[in-house]
Amino acid sequence: MNTLLWLRTDLRLHDNPALAAAAENGTVTALFLASPGQWRRHGDAPAKVDFWLRNLRELAGDLGALGIPLKLLTVAHWDDAPRAIAGFCQAHGIAQVHANTEWAINERRRDAAVADALQADGVDWTLHHGASLLRPGTVLTGKGECYRVYTPYARTCRERLRTAPLRPLPAPRAQAAPPWAADPLPDAFDGFPPPSDAVRTLWPAGEAAAAERLAAFADGVIDAYKDERDFPSLPGTSCLSPYLAAGVLSPGQALRAALAANQGELDSGKAGATTWINELLWREFYQHLLAAYPSLSMHRPMKPETAAVPWRDAPADLHAWQYGKTGIPIVDAAMRQLLALGWMHNRLRMVTAMFLSKNLLIDWRLGEAWFMAQLVDGDLAANNGGWQWSASTGADAVPYFRVFNPLSQSRRFDPRGAFLREWLPELAHLDDQAIHDPSPMERVAAGYPAPIVDLAQSRLRALEAFGNLPAV
Numbered sequence: 001m002n003t004l005l006w007l008r009t010d011l012r013l014h015d016n017p018a019l020a021a022a023a024e025n026g027t028v029t030a031l032f033l034a035s036p037g038q039w040r041r042h043g044d045a046p047a048k049v050d051f052w053l054r055n056l057r058e059l060a061g062d063l064g065a066l067g068i069p070l071k072l073l074t075v076a077h078w079d080d081a082p083r084a085i086a087g088f089c090q091a092h093g094i095a096q097v098h099a100n101t102e103w104a105i106n107e108r109r110r111d112a113a114v115a116d117a118l119q120a121d122g123v124d125w126t127l128h129h130g131a132s133l134l135r136p137g138t139v140l141t142g143k144g145e146c147y148r149v150y151t152p153y154a155r156t157c158r159e160r161l162r163t164a165p166l167r168p169l170p171a172p173r174a175q176a177a178p179p180w181a182a183d184p185l186p187d188a189f190d191g192f193p194p195p196s197d198a199v200r201t202l203w204p205a206g207e208a209a210a211a212e213r214l215a216a217f218a219d220g221v222i223d224a225y226k227d228e229r230d231f232p233s234l235p236g237t238s239c240l241s242p243y244l245a246a247g248v249l250s251p252g253q254a255l256r257a258a259l260a261a262n263q264g265e266l267d268s269g270k271a272g273a274t275t276w277i278n279e280l281l282w283r284e285f286y287q288h289l290l291a292a293y294p295s296l297s298m299h300r301p302m303k304p305e306t307a308a309v310p311w312r313d314a315p316a317d318l319h320a321w322q323y324g325k326t327g328i329p330i331v332d333a334a335m336r337q338l339l340a341l342g343w344m345h346n347r348l349r350m351v352t353a354m355f356l357s358k359n360l361l362i363d364w365r366l367g368e369a370w371f372m373a374q375l376v377d378g379d380l381a382a383n384n385g386g387w388q389w390s391a392s393t394g395a396d397a398v399p400y401f402r403v404f405n406p407l408s409q410s411r412r413f414d415p416r417g418a419f420l421r422e423w424l425p426e427l428a429h430l431d432d433q434a435i436h437d438p439s440p441m442e443r444v445a446a447g448y449p450a451p452i453v454d455l456a457q458s459r460l461r462a463l464e465a466f467g468n469l470p471a472v
């Protein structure tokens, strides 16, 4: 029997439930459905699409070595997916299609339409679970409800993972190849120009590259993770987010590496490993929310009353934020890191997101979209979750009156200005104090802008805007 593996954000051989099932049931063909028009409408970053393509190329080689050809179909819109996939199955005598679930609402609608089309043709369609440690919708409160707060959610996850540890799935065995060849892959997808060499070097493609990065992190850096993860000038975090977002690395592989570094303990033992496991559970939590609340896919706030925040229409301020010209050094350095690398340190994602949504009082959705348009690790669940957390519109909301002061954050997490010097060369000559908030004369001399907003006054403006919201 011919089976089809429909690859999406699960670009790996190992620990891939859909691939394992397709291989168990027959002769596998793999398929990737490219939809550059959809990706553009979705606002995906060129760096991310290039990362997908580079990983597909690696994966095509790995699959080919097992006798599994990778076919490529291109559609203008996801509405065309059912016809394209059903047509492919008919043309190739495919009896079963296997894929791993994606939880955003558009993807779920697409899959439902594909399932209908396949069913009409008598082709079996099975969705598997491979994007998170625990299947969204299965981690519930004692009352059977969906958790809206991280801490009890994470506690329940740990209990589940302790009582039923996850088993890794091996790569499938080699098969006698079906009678059709793999498709060539393009150099780039339409409308997604290749990123800089720096971006490609920083994010090498393939499962082997991901495994090497994971092993290097789990072999040493993880021990200092709790102490160093908030300092953007230190290599204190794993930089695995693009691999997890594209599914080049499975969350189970990440968890097992952390457990191995921590004598099998989930929440005791070494502080570094347990803190890192908590971050994997944050990723898990946001997927669980995305699956439970379709409104998140439509960028609606979790706290309904915050839909009435009087966001400012301030395109010049938004532009200054996007391009690192706000006159607040830590914000500008972070935004320039994002533009240059397609990635930003987590501490700075929080600082820049709060600065936009609180100090500038600009709608968090504009920031969410800008991040998505730049990030190599852009992921709807994590990005939406991080933005709603920062803007105090989210489920597990920080109280709206918590507004990070970017200057205090800068002094605390970049005390010697090392990160600022790397991204703001015009300020590099200033001393460790001045660099966080240069004087007007130092700014003029360096050609660096004055702050576009007064931090104290804008904080009060945000508190008033949130404090006066009518109850819903």
Ligand code: FAD
Pocket: 229, 237, 238, 239, 240, 241, 242, 244, 245, 279, 280, 282, 283, 284, 286, 344, 345, 346, 347, 349, 350, 353, 371, 375, 377, 378, 379, 380, 382, 383, 384, 385, 386, 387, 390
């Ligand atoms: P590590 O610190 O090594 O963490 C390990 C892994 O855990 C990460 O690779 C990631 O998969 C996960 N993780 C860590 N922190 C978080 C978190 N707070 N929420 C969810 N998952 C987490 N992460 C994305 O993967 N894609 C996004 O689009 C994204 N957008 C964000 C937007 C905002 C406003 C904020 C505040 C955070 C966002 N994050 C996003 C979460 C986090 O910033 C990144 O996952 C992290 O910086 C990636 O670096 P790392 O791989 O070195 O992380």
